[in-house]
Amino acid sequence: MARITLKNLAHSYYPAPKSEADFALKEMDHVWDDGGAYALLGSSGCGKTTLLNIISGLLRPSQGRVLFGDTDVTDAETAQRNIAQVFQFPVVYDTMTVRDNLSFPLRNRGMDAAYIKARVGQIAQMIGMEAILDRKARGLTADAKQKISLGRGMVREDVNAILFDEPLTVIDPHMKWELRTQLKQLHREFGHTMIYVTHDQTEALTFADKVVVMYDGRVVQMGTPEELFETPQHTFVGYFIGSPGMNLLPAQIHGDHAHLGDITVPLGADYGHVHGKTQIGIRPEYATLTNGAGLPITIKRIEDVGRHRIIRGEVAGATVNVIAPEGAEIGADMTRVTFEPSRINVYADDWRVAPGKAA
Numbered sequence: 001m002a003r004i005t006l007k008n009l010a011h012s013y014y015p016a017p018k019s020e021a022d023f024a025l026k027e028m029d030h031v032w033d034d035g036g037a038y039a040l041l042g043s044s045g046c047g048k049t050t051l052l053n054i055i056s057g058l059l060r061p062s063q064g065r066v067l068f069g070d071t072d073v074t075d076a077e078t079a080q081r082n083i084a085q086v087f088q089f090p091v092v093y094d095t096m097t098v099r100d101n102l103s104f105p106l107r108n109r110g111m112d113a114a115y116i117k118a119r120v121g122q123i124a125q126m127i128g129m130e131a132i133l134d135r136k137a138r139g140l141t142a143d144a145k146q147k148i149s150l151g152r153g154m155v156r157e158d159v160n161a162i163l164f165d166e167p168l169t170v171i172d173p174h175m176k177w178e179l180r181t182q183l184k185q186l187h188r189e190f191g192h193t194m195i196y197v198t199h200d201q202t203e204a205l206t207f208a209d210k211v212v213v214m215y216d217g218r219v220v221q222m223g224t225p226e227e228l229f230e231t232p233q234h235t236f237v238g239y240f241i242g243s244p245g246m247n248l249l250p251a252q253i254h255g256d257h258a259h260l261g262d263i264t265v266p267l268g269a270d271y272g273h274v275h276g277k278t279q280i281g282i283r284p285e286y287a288t289l290t291n292g293a294g295l296p297i298t299i300k301r302i303e304d305v306g307r308h309r310i311i312r313g314e315v316a317g318a319t320v321n322v323i324a325p326e327g328a329e330i331g332a333d334m335t336r337v338t339f340e341p342s343r344i345n346v347y348a349d350d351w352r353v354a355p356g357k358a359a
């Protein structure tokens with residue numbers, strides 16, 4: 001297992017990149033702790049696969065270094081990096097049995113037969129395949145084959161890291177949850193450094209201790225699910241995490257107040273003067289409809305989603321969603337909304353402003 005350090009790393013698929021826009025990965029410096037369970041989350045084209053391929057050695061970065069522990073592996077081939085990989089689609093030897101597929105990485109390294117038997121048994125149990133260990137992989141469903149790929153990715157205990165690239169794409173929805181839980185349990189048991197690429201926030205938040213959110217070739221936040229929820233460092237994180245995402249409203253910031261046109265909203269802290277394109281961000285969970293004081297809201301729609309209701313409205317020309325607990329009365333006189341001051345985040349040019357730190 002290893003700590004992974006990305007130093008000054010950047011990548012362009014062009015031979016002579018001219019501007020930052022030519023870089024699929026903009027310059028970054030990040031440390032991934034030894035034994036951490038990370039999810040790499042972001043929308044299509046933000047650079048997740050590029051970053052994963054640089055860590056695995058499938059791609060050489062056009063700039064910067066990759067370190068595993070204290071060893072510089074930037075120029076090392078994938079095979080030399082001692083990692084396991086699980087891809088989006090199954091990579092399985094059809095003519096081999098399930099057992100032989102799972103044993104393959106261990107036999108390749110000359111492990112002891114008794115150890116292989118025990119370890120394969122343990123993995124087979126995790127993926128629910130003990131009963132079909134001696135069946136040929138040919139003829140199994142894509143779902144089952146992907147479980148074998150997952151199992152094979154997890155079978156070695158001595159790898160530096162396990163990299164997963166959207167591994168549950170072909171898995172049946174109700175099996176997804178189960179496998180994710182098992183992966184997490186295996187992580188707890190064996191403590192491998194794991195990096196799990198996904199564009200699905202539920203997958204990322206349930207699997208990872210730390211979620212790495214990427215946007216437009218940058219890591220915009222590396223944090224716990226709670227940090228991503230409470231203090232998104234970039235408006236993209238606010239919008240991308242949560243269902244619905246964070247409400248963002250253009251506002252002028254003066255000290256401990258935000259001004260939305262002629263409406264004043266109290267903030268939970270003093271921000272001094274904030275320059276640039278300024279916005280306030282408030283999660284729908286921390287917005288409340290009232291029939292008293294507050295910002296005037298025009299309600300467009302109310303959606304009942306079981307555990308709660310989502311009220312979709314408009315405040316000062318911006319879309320604002322409010323989450324109301326199940327059973328809460330939403331009367332026709334509820335034409336105002338209030339934001340919990342301590343839960344409001346302030347953004348300047350899309351980046352979060354730390355309270356008290358503004359110029």
Ligand SMILES: Nc1ncnc2c1ncn2[C@@H]1O[C@H](COP(=O)(O)OP(=O)(O)OP(=O)(O)O)[C@@H](O)[C@H]1O
Nearest residue numbers: 013014024042043044045046047048049050051199
């Ligand atoms: N081989 C390549 N040659 C040129 N450009 C590429 C290549 N691979 C990726 N790109 C570009 O680099 C950027 C990042 O792509 P990447 O595949 O890393 O994103 P991603 O977040 O993994 O997306 P997805 O979820 O769709 O796989 C995109 O703009 C993509 O078009």
